[in-house]
Amino acid sequence: MKMEDIAKLAGVSKAAVSLALNGKGGIGPETRDRILQIASENGYRPKSRTSAREAQTASITFLVFANSGIVLEQYYQQPFFRELIHYIEERCRASGYSLLFSSVDMSTFDEGIRAIAEDKRADGVILLGTNLNKPMLEQIAGRLNGPLVVLDTCFETLPISFIQINNAMGAYQAGQHLCGLGHRDIGYIASDIRIRNFDDRRTGFMQALQENGRELSPAHVFSVAPTILSSQDALKKRLSAYRESQMPMPTAFFCECDYIAISAIKSLVELGYRVPEDVSVVGFDNISEALIVSPELTTVHVEKERMARLAVDMIVEAIESGSLVGSKVLVDTQFIARGSSRSPDPAALEAAANAVR
Known part of the structure; x- marks a missing residue:
């Protein structure tokens, strides 16, 4: 039996x-x-x-490689990761496991992996993979002896368990929303630090535009730092230069994450634009701050609680069964329309049409 x-x-x-x-x-x-x-x-x-x-307390390590662009040293204070950690802690507690935290500075990557491999306190590891590429994940998995689940990225050819957001789906939903509102000149504000999540979001957004007969003009693509909630001078300068060129401003912007969207709203308002009357703004992640900014941010909701629950359940099953066979789980998104998006003003549409002629 x-x-x-x-x-x-x-x-x-x-x-x-x-x-x-x-x-x-x-x-x-x-x-x-x-x-x-x-x-x-x-x-x-x-x-x-x-x-x-039974003689010891079962535990899981939440492992982060920090100080690499999107994942800062105080990652636990960043809204997306803060919410994710909260749900992981809750699920671990409900499953009878304690949660340990381990952060490795990316500048000491090799030494950090070695230290984690030698640390025998935990029965398994949940790794935040947001800022990690395929070679890094291969190296980490090769050094760890116990069960491993990677959150917030996925590489299909690696024999590792992954829990990933359906990034392409979420950005596709955002694109469909803006096209459905009647926007034709749509801008794109990207992160100046590239990770796989952002690349997948661009793919999904471009698919929505293509299906609706829209094109993304290179002049309408901007890039900013992805971890700043305040207005950004670099973005304001680019938007100001675009306005001075007498070209019509896009009537809507999709931003690769909520941080960028909130920063964009503040930058646009400081330049005299009204959101959403003049420009609609859509984000991605649905962090808690999306409800604080004015107007409230239209965004893509990421099921952070579900991702956390799946990760803990997967690692617990691997620990208890002794199985190291990996699984890939893609968690769908939900689109949430709030006050930062609306149909474009008819005058803006006419200006855009005249510019095309």
């Missing part, structure tokens, strides 16, 4: 069986009693490694 057999008889997952047999939280009392009864009736005996585990 194996854990898989008990799971089938009880009609639950193998992870639930593991939680019941190890006396951990995360399942209801009736489910626990049913699992234990089936195990007892079938003479199930846990492996010795499980008995050894």
